[in-house]
């Protein structure tokens with residue numbers, strides 16, 4: 461997968477899911493990580509389930 465949604469502070473386009481910039485090797489923002497995205501989807505799913513079960 462070659463999705464580049466976010467930029468590093470060095471303006472390099474980060475590969476989505478990368479935990480560090482492949483140009484300057486700084487850690488990427490949390491929202492660039494797969495784990496964060498999966499967590500957000502899980503939270504949304506739980507919220508939607510609660511809304512529709514009420």
Ligand SMILES: [Zn+2]
Nearest residue numbers: 468470481484
């Ligand atoms: Zn960088």
